[in-house]
Amino acid sequence: MQRRQFIQAGAAMTLAASGFVRAQGPWPQKPVRLVVPFPPGGGTDATSRLIAEKLATLERWTVVIDNKPGAGGNIGLDMVAKAAPDGYTIGMGQAANLAINPGLYPKMPFDPLKDFTPIAGVAAQPVVLVVRQDSPLRTLADFIQAARARSGETGIAQPGNGTVAHLAGEMLARRAGVRLMQVPYKGAGPAMNDLLGGQVAACFGNTVSVMPQLAAGKIRALAVTSAQRLSALPAVPTVAEQGFAGFEVTTWLGLVAPAGLPAEVTAKLAAATLQVMSRPDVQQRLRQEGSIATPTPPAAFAAHIRAEHARWGALxxxxxxxxS
Known part of the structure; x- marks a missing residue:
């Protein structure tokens, strides 16, 4: 009798809980927090805000940007990994925190392959080597010659250890046979501020973060790390065409949620995000910023993360x- 009563009580609680969930209505019933693991002013932040803006317009969702920079994106993504898998906390993952950092940091606060639910790939952004407009350096060859003359003393700002910009600088130094003084910041915005202030000689930043200053005439671009020149910067040669064949470094961005996100919520988030990234106006805006829209569904994005994790780890x- 007691066992039957216990089972009946458990069944009643289950029914009550399911009724409570139904009473809450379909997801979302409250604002969604989008954790951006870098500060305002950088490429990851700009793309995240564009997506939040379009989701608000098209879906009538309230998406709140929450910048949590530090440790090459690890701090912000760790908050996402440890959040409840209910769809109300998602994060903007990227090559740095999902593929590069595991090979650089001796201990990671999360497992990029197990602790997240991939939602959708959204964009790709090459890196640009820039100097101040008044700098005597006008080409990549000038920069390398200066770095060789002052071995280990040429400071190059980058938005954080483990970022694609950091790896681009390391790869360039090795290919050119020079030593650079890598100066990490908590994002592209602070790195750009110190370049403009004269604290560093150059900066490796993604396209979105450098385009406004290029347009304002405050900085000069020496090279881009994409395989081909960018339509937004047609006069800027690639690193590859300036003597380093095969050089290609591009970051990528995509939305992730905590592991265990319900399939129906994942599908809803993915469908809305892919719709946003497929819009001509969004793709045009990204092109103007030097980015490329890469709308990628959950399964393909998960496979991409695994492949990039292996590629960067090996490199x-x-x-x-x-x-450093």
Whole structure:
């Protein structure tokens, strides 16, 4: 009798809970927090705000940007990994925190392959080597010659250890046979501020973060790390065409949620995000910023993360790249 009563009580509680869930209505019933693991002013932040803006317009969702910079994006993504898998906390993952950092940091606060639910790939952004407009350096060859003349003293700002910009600088130094003084910041915005202030000689930043200053005439671009020149910067040669064949470094961005996100919520988030990224106006805006829209559904995005995790890990081990 007691066992039957216990089972009946459990069944009643289950029914009550399911009724409570139904009473809450379909997701979302409250604002969604989008954790951006870098500060305002950088490429990751700009793309995240564009998506939040379009989701608000098209879906009538309230998406609140929450910038949590630090440790090459690890701090913000760790908050996402440890959040409840209810769809109300998602994050903007990228090559740095999902593929590069695991090879650089001796201990990660999360497992990029197990602790997240991939939602959708959204964009790709090359890196641009820039100097101040008044700098005597006018080409990549000038920069390398200056770095060779002052071995280990040429400071190059980058938005954080483990970012694609950091790895681009390391790869360039090794290919050119020079030593650079990598100066990490908590994002592209602070790195750009110190470049403009004269604290560093150059900066490796993604396209979105450098385009406003290029347009304002405050900085000069020496090279882009994409395989081909960018339509937004047609006069800027690639690193590859300036003597380093095969050089290609591009970051990528995509939305993730905590592991265990319900399939129906994942599908709803993915469908809305892919719709946003497929819009001509969004793609045009990204092109103007030097980015490329890459709308990628959950399964394909998950496969991309796994492939990039393996690729960057192998490169970091082979090149023996270490955090400074």
């Amino acid at each position: 970091i081990r082979e090149a023996q790249i270490r955090l």
